[in-house]
Amino acid sequence: MVLQFHPWASAVEAPFWQVLTQRKMDIFKLDDSVKPVLGYYSTGQQVRVPGKDTTVALPARLCLGPAAFPDPEDSELSGPTRIPAFTFLAPGLVKNTNTIEDFKSIDKTALFKMTVDQIWDDITSGRAVLDPSLLNKFLLLTFADLKKFKFYYWFAFPALQADPAWTSDAMQEVSLVWTPAQTESLRLQYDQYRSQQPVNQLGFFLVKEGREAMSVARLQDWNEFFAGCDPSEIIVGFADPSSLDSHPGWPLRNLLAMILQQWKITKVRVLCYREVPGKQDISSSKLFAAQVASYSPTTDCPKAVGWEKNAQGKLGPRLADLAPLMDPARLADTAVDLNLKLMRWRILPDLQLERVQETKCLLLGAGTLGCYVARSLLGWGVRNITFVDNAKVSFSNPVRQPLFEFEDCLEGGKDKATTAAASLRKVYPGVNAVGHSMSIPMPGHPISSQSYESAQKDVAKLEELFEQHDAIFLLMDSRESRWLPTLLGAKMKKVVINAALGFDTFLVMRHGVGQDHAYHGSSGSTPLGCYFCNDIVAPTDSLSDRTLDQQCTVTRPGLSAIASAMAVEMMVSLLHHPEGVRAPADRADSEGDQEERTQQEKSGSALGLLPHQIRGFLSRFKNLLISGQAYDRCTACSDAILAAYEQEGFGFLAKVFQDAKHLEDVTGLTQMKEESEDLDMEWAEDSDVEDM
Known part of the structure; x- marks a missing residue:
């Protein structure tokens, strides 16, 4: 055969x-x-x-x-x-x-x-x-x-x-x-x-x-x-x-x-x-x-x-x-971008995904706000995220802060910044997530001679991080911890997004870049203020001698996620505005004039309105769009503060850390207060004469 x-x-x-x-x-x-x-x-x-x-x-x-x-x-x-x-x-x-x-x-x-x-x-x-x-x-x-x-x-x-x-x-x-x-x-x-x-x-x-x-x-x-x-x-x-x-x-x-x-x-x-x-x-x-x-x-x-x-x-x-088997990291890249690309293909052709993806974000604070902001940034395809925090994960954190688990709390707790970065890489291996466990020196918090050198290194590291990143999120739990980052953001003209929480209220705002005379003088626009522009006092020590409820950020559980999402959306909208960090504020809201809203949407960000501040009230489920001008005596972004920092460097900061009232002296707030007191005395004397 x-x-x-x-x-x-x-x-x-x-x-x-x-x-x-x-x-x-x-x-x-x-x-x-x-x-x-x-x-x-x-x-x-x-x-x-x-x-x-x-x-x-x-x-x-x-x-x-x-x-x-x-x-x-x-x-x-x-x-x-x-x-x-x-x-x-x-x-x-x-x-x-x-x-x-x-x-x-x-x-x-x-x-x-x-x-x-x-x-x-x-x-x-x-x-x-x-x-x-x-x-x-x-x-x-x-x-x-x-x-x-x-x-x-x-x-x-x-x-x-x-x-x-x-x-x-x-x-x-x-x-x-x-x-x-x-x-x-x-x-x-x-x-x-x-x-x-x-x-x-x-x-x-x-x-x-x-x-x-x-x-x-x-x-x-x-x-x-x-x-x-x-x-x-x-x-x-x-x-x-x-x-x-x-x-x-x-x-x-x-x-x-x-x-x-x-x-x-x-x-x-x-x-x-x-x-x-x-x-x-x-x-x-x-x-x-x-x-x-x-x-x-x-x-x-x-x-x-x-x-x-x-x-x-x-x-x-x-x-x-072999898509399910070949390269999970590459597949994750494709999957992360899929929804965004569909948005651009079907709804918003002007969506600048590459610009968002390439934006390097620095998150100051790896707590509840920091965790939610990081997850929202991933959703927008951001590939470079850096955390800064000096705290450790505690047992109360994992239920409110989605980048931590129970095991992170054991044996005294892991460093928040590095743990959050590692967790983020587990969520999406394609992200370049880094954590730095360090402190941010604050006004009114004196530094001893032994910690002087350490504080100097922390400031130098913070300056370096600001130089390396495009957008900075202020997500800390105290007012004075936001001062130095606000100063650095104004000096380097960075995108600074600030989020702060109350019990059932929140504030999300984008900082202006100080007076910025060269730009606003020629454009005729009004410079926007920073977190401290509405104050007539310097930020002081708010962390000492606090009761238990004051030591924790006591908020309604859903508030952080809402504020964090709005902070990220504000940054993305700002990136799509032709004037970038100097974009003017849109003020129209649901009660405003429809024609005004239409005109602002046409000339502003491709994603719609771009407010300066969003103040939310969860008790009423209402948000207000507010705008505030830069204050020429601001203790964080005024010309006098920026000039003093430019001339004296860390020496100026050291004076502020020792005594926050030094900021009032430099900006002229001290003199203004004295003049105000003299005016009050004169009016009181006149009133007495009239009564007589």
């Missing part, structure tokens, strides 16, 4: 596609030339069906794993470490196209013929005798869609066709042909052969039968090994990936072509070597005789077959959609 063969079934491991992706990005780039690749296979096996007295034949799989691409320092004959134990080498060629159009339109016939010609040349030149693994050469055509993690691929396993075809008798188990002693001798001899030969020799070998003992040798030892043997005694063995009882595996086709071409043998006994890995069991191996009717010497390459069929049983490529 005509000899038929069990075709290969490709089995590509997911890590192979990861390696291909890396090679494409870092090495191949636009180079689509053919590259070497290493596959492997094991001998065929049949597995028993659980609960039934039947077995199922496993497919003859040729596998590609993470080590498929040889390293530059590897030799041509790769060592055993390149493929798993009890497997056999199959060298191949891969051509990765740059576009799906190239993949579809490429001349596959020419690629296949190129591979067939290489196999035939290896046979006729004798290279395949020295390196039998070349008989297993295969071709892989791919296209890697790196955006969607989809991989289109098509395998070809070229096999030379004999004309006339080989015929064979029935395949028999070795136990029916050889004695148990001969079978065990064969196993021992092959194990010894495996331990002594390089990996490229293991898939094909010679066998000589003895009454008690068997011998195994390399193909290149044919003449010496079979010297004096009758042709009927010649046995050629190969590691058979087939598990079928009636069909040998695909590698035998090219082996028979080489036997016919090299040694002019038209009849040969074939050993299909099949083993159970690690169990010293070769009982499933088969033996049969193959023959061909005639042989005519030729140098012409025979015809070949070998393109793999797809899952539908037709000649065509396959698709590996």
